[in-house]
Amino acid sequence: MSNNSKQITLLATSDIHGYIYPTNYLDHQDQNLGLAKLATIIKAKKEQHDVVLVENGDLIQGSPLTYYHAKYQSESDNPMVKVINHLQYDASVFGNHEFNYGLAYLQATIKQSNHPWLAANIVNQQGETIGDPYLVKYIDGVKVVVLGITTDYIPNWEKTQHIKGLQFRNPLETAKRWVRDLKQEERPDVMVVAYHGGFERDLATGEPTEELTGENRAYDICTQVAGIDVLVTGHQHRSLAEKQNGVAIVQPSHQGRGLADVQIDLVYENGKWQVVDTKPTLISIDDTVEADEQVLELSRKQEHTTQQWLDQPIGKIDGDMKITNPFQARLREHPFIEFINKVQMEAAGVDISNTSLFTNTIPGLSSHVTMREIIANYIYPNALTVLRLSGKDIKEALEQSATYFQLNQDGEIVVNPAFVEPKPQHYNYDMWEGIDYQLSISNPVGERVVQLNYHGKPVDQNQQFDVVMNHYRATGGGNYTMFQGKPVIKEISTDMPELITDYLFKRETIAPACNQNWKVIK
Structure with missing residues (x-):
């Protein structure tokens, strides 16, 4: 790259659902999934590129490992947090399943994390966001802002006591307001929205693909909110990497089966870095990817205990x-x-x-x-x-x-x-x-x-x-x-x-x- 051009990389995971080891827990056969395999790719990417690394929600629930931890070992360190701390994630977004084990468990998870949790549209009774609304990260002089938003349909699923005192605001309206304000106040070179929600419409035709309840608003966000360079999505467990309305959109499957990778090209013009192109791709886990031994070691004891419990x-x-x-x-x-x-x-x-x-x-x-x-x-x-x-x-x-x-x-x-x-x-x-x-x-x-x-x-x-x-x-x-x-x-x-x-x-x-x-x- 020349002095007036740069390339940075956004990596994103979503809907990991408690999977670290490459196992589906139905048997003892290795599978092409889990954070340990993703870690191998993430570490290699970090050696080669300037990276922003985002986890897009539904991290701490969904596997026997996380179930056993929440029910029987909640006083110990969360195995998922140990791994994402090790991989030095820049931010996590709240998913709907983050609330499944209650607010005390979630708060302990946040406290153990070495990075912020983002949710611009989830507020307490005082109107304050329960995490940080957004992240600012500088990469070699390039200012990247990541706005975190979560599906507001959570009260339709979650136990009342697990979300007591919380309000879930409209994701589309939240994105409109925050992106507008961030563009004026933070003046990012790269604007990323990480939304734990999916697409409610066909990306090619715009026709509804589901009843428009508001559970998923990603199509509305990328077509109605000006100024977004990258939209990270999740919740639907889909594999997506394409462009919509000029916005790079990604959704990296589930259970650690894929990693979203967006290359962002910038040039320096008129005293500012400008995004000139984005290239969204999805890296799928296959048999060629080995699990990272350091990540396996981090959760080995908890994994072993869980496996023993499963065979009871x-x-x-x-x-x-x-x-x-x-x-x-x-x-x-x-x-x-x-x-x-x-x-x-x-x-x-x-x-x-x-x-x-x-x-x-x-x-x-x-x-x-x-x-x-x-x-x-x-x-x-x-x-x-x-x-x-x-x-x-x-x-x-x-x-x-x-x-x-x-x-x-x-x-x-x-x-x-x-x-x-x-x-x-x-x-x-x-x-x-x-x-x-x-x-x-x-x-x-x-x-x-x-x-x-x-x-x-x-x-x-x-x-x-x-x-x-x-x-x-x-x-x-x-x-x-x-x-x-x-x-x-x-x-x-x-x-x-x-x-x-x-x-x-x-x-x-x-x-x-x-x-x-x-x-x-x-």
Whole structure:
């Protein structure tokens, strides 16, 4: 580079979800994921380039390692923070899952960090941001400003006590105001917005790709906010590296499977460094990338303890409760689904429950159940909520679930593409216990519930029922708006993995059952 031109590099991770070692915790086989493998690339990049390194949210929750730490070792140093401190991250952005273990746990995480946590749109009752709103970093005379913003949809998912006293302001309006003010007051040479949220519209056409609830606002931000050079996104677990409206946009997958890399070219003109080009790319982890030994060593003891805990025997299944075909398990009741609903019903003391099969990789339970299997099946730290619902609410919820399916050109039932792209949302299809129902997919959307009975009698829309479900669903998450504002009869604070463990411990051996109380037909 000449004296009047420079190149700097922005590196970003997002949605690491507690993965350091290259393992998915389902078995002991190495996988192409995790911060230890990313660290190898990050360190090499830092040796070659002037770098700004940003973590874009959902760092401290999502794996057995972080679950075990939060539940049993919270007084010890956070394993994720140890690694990002070692890698000398410049900043972290708050993700929605940062709040899953409560404010005290999050505050301890922030205190251990050697860098600021950014959230310009999350404020306390005094209107003060809970972290820093932005970061200023000088690289060889170039002034880089990184503004941190988080999806404001968090109150629709999170337990009230975990976000008590916090306000989540509109990301788009926050970006408009802060970018405008920062351009005037800080006069950055490079303006970066790191947003823990995703794209609500197709990048090519601008057409909505989801219901426009406000959960994701990245398209609006990069098309309506002037002055942004780079927009880092996340939350949707997508792999993106392109330009939109002249803005370099990146989203580096999840679980440490990718690293966003944006080369920023500048020239010195009129007494100031000017961005003349940005080149967004995504570096994917593959078999050629070795895990960094220093990073592995930092968390080796905690990883070993977690692995021992995962291999702890819990109970036995006298029969078959494995998921071999997730699609079929969503068409007609599977013993594993009935088992989960029964656990919820016993914990809540009610006789109606709903649950989902979270992903297509959920394995079900083998004959000898370990903690590893329980965590592999119930991958979220969800607690339970009991809502009082009307028959009308239940029917509307079933109709929403029925949108998961459609008929293809051959008249076969298939998954609605909206539940697969741009982000898989298999967890937004629920299956119920305690009622009898049928969904007919050949019927128009909104008219697919063709049978709905309770104790052998048709459900009246004005009847009242107490229903247990996970907290995410009870707050209306997944477009289940019919649940919002309904009376909360009971909240069970114990997370589902612990409830499943207790259920198995008490019985030692479970005989799978399946009463076939529901099915999906053409």
